[in-house]
Amino acid sequence: xxFLVRFASAGAKAAFLEKLGExxxxxxxxxxxxxxxxxxxxxxxxxxxxxxxxxxxxxxxATTYGDVQMRTF
Amino acid sequence: MKYFVxxxxxxxxxxxxxxxxxxxxxxAVARPRTQPDLxxxxxxxxxxxxxxxxxxxxxxxxxxxxxxxxxxxxxARVADYALSREDNVPLVDQAxxxxxxxxxxxxxxxxxxxxxxxxIAIVDTGICASLSQFSSPSPVDLPSAFRGQHWTDVKGxxxxxxxxxxxxxxxxxxxDGVAPDATVISARTTLMSTDLFLIFDELIDLKRQGAIAGPxxxxxxxxxxxCTAPAGLPGDHxxxxxxxxxxxxxxxxxxxxxxxxxxxxxxxxxxAASPNTIWGVNSHDRVMSVGTxxxxxxxxxxxxxxxxxxxxxxxxxxxxxxPDCVAPTYGVVAxxxxxxxxxxxxxxxxxxxxxxxxxxILARNPRLRPHExxxxxRRSCVPLQAPRECVGAGLIDCLAAVQLA
Numbered sequence: 001x002x003f004l005v006r007f008a009s010a011g012a013k014a015a016f017l018e019k020l021g022e023x024x025x026x027x028x029x030x031x032x033x034x035x036x037x038x039x040x041x042x043x044x045x046x047x048x049x050x051x052x053x054x055x056x057x058x059x060x061x062a063t064t065y066g067d068v069q070m071r072t073f
Numbered sequence: 074m075k076y077f078v079x080x081x082x083x084x085x086x087x088x089x090x091x092x093x094x095x096x097x098x099x100x101a102v103a104r105p106r107t108q109p110d111l112x113x114x115x116x117x118x119x120x121x122x123x124x125x126x127x128x129x130x131x132x133x134x135x136x137x138x139x140x141x142x143x144x145x146x147x148x149a150r151v152a153d154y155a156l157s158r159e160d161n162v163p164l165v166d167q168a169x170x171x172x173x174x175x176x177x178x179x180x181x182x183x184x185x186x187x188x189x190x191x192x193i194a195i196v197d198t199g200i201c202a203s204l205s206q207f208s209s210p211s212p213v214d215l216p217s218a219f220r221g222q223h224w225t226d227v228k229g230x231x232x233x234x235x236x237x238x239x240x241x242x243x244x245x246x247x248x249d250g251v252a253p254d255a256t257v258i259s260a261r262t263t264l265m266s267t268d269l270f271l272i273f274d275e276l277i278d279l280k281r282q283g284a285i286a287g288p289x290x291x292x293x294x295x296x297x298x299x300c301t302a303p304a305g306l307p308g309d310h311x312x313x314x315x316x317x318x319x320x321x322x323x324x325x326x327x328x329x330x331x332x333x334x335x336x337x338x339x340x341x342x343x344x345a346a347s348p349n350t351i352w353g354v355n356s357h358d359r360v361m362s363v364g365t366x367x368x369x370x371x372x373x374x375x376x377x378x379x380x381x382x383x384x385x386x387x388x389x390x391x392x393x394x395x396p397d398c399v400a401p402t403y404g405v406v407a408x409x410x411x412x413x414x415x416x417x418x419x420x421x422x423x424x425x426x427x428x429x430x431x432x433x434i435l436a437r438n439p440r441l442r443p444h445e446x447x448x449x450x451r452r453s454c455v456p457l458q459a460p461r462e463c464v465g466a467g468l469i470d471c472l473a474a475v476q477l478a
Contacts, residue, residue, distance in 0.1 A: 004270060034315070035274050036274050044267055067267050069265055070264040070265075071295060072197065072230045072419075073420045
């Protein structure tokens, strides 16, 4: 799946990315840090196993938003 | 619809052919002998998503037609007929984007501004690049799911919106759009919130870096088809936040109100002004939300599909009830790499008219902030005899709006 994560701080985001890099370095290719919002990252096209890993590594202060599909009007 | 589908390899093409044969039957798929990585197949939206996930490139089928004698065209340009694909629309005696632009007084506004120096980002299904229709197509390559493929449109919708906003006859297009001299950025997207987030995020960065030099308008002809408040899109969602950040950076952001009211989805009384069917970001105070009307300036008449134009006041609106305004949609318009006649273009076709108007205003007065542009557009509208929940401040008037800028 794909989702957006908002961390409590830029430091919390950096700590998460470091842990993720150690546990699943290939996944970092699909993580993009927001340029306009320092505490937000997007993670795209993760597998079910990767989803589980991400949830494990996220601490309680990070808020995860599921992806929403919109359509043309 | 039928497509040419190029897969990354012959092996992947074989797997794709098996998938399509299983779901659609053997007659729906052909494998050319000379190009083993290619398929020719009937696809629906789901198939397209699946195949693109596997790295497919798609080209829409093209209907060629013999050129008729000039006199059969009643004066229309031969080139116009040659460019007509898929639907062989009669090109004479029918309303078109030209009439819609006259309806909103865009040509009269061009004496003051044609949008030069402003940039319009079309966040949509891509834009067909095989026809030159824009005075200044931007080479910006946004980091969405379609990086490197933004100037392709296998659906057609994004090309429609782009031409309405900023088509240019001098550049080779059949129609001028509302802001014919504006620069166009194609932001092709899957319309998933993560992908939309990345597009807005990058546009903000480009604006901050000065890579988008002049005023920026962002046109968004998409949203949620739902009759009740949508789940999964809370008010603190990063997608909303990134849209608001773009506005903070000076971008004028326009959304289609939606097509939810009548027989497309919610089956409400076409004459009614309620219930609300404008949702999420499309309903926010700080974005411009645009409904549509027919050629008689009505969206309460069930005999035309314009009655589907979503009703306000908007899920999240408080100070500026939605829709903010309306624009007419009818007739022949661009679609994909060609043109087609449609009774209406949805609120999708209304949104880029206001995006183009925003570009006209900002090109004339680049110092204006987004909320000032919105106020000028609302203040200059022609009031209509209909509830505000249906038509907002009324029909946009490009001439009056540009004169106020």
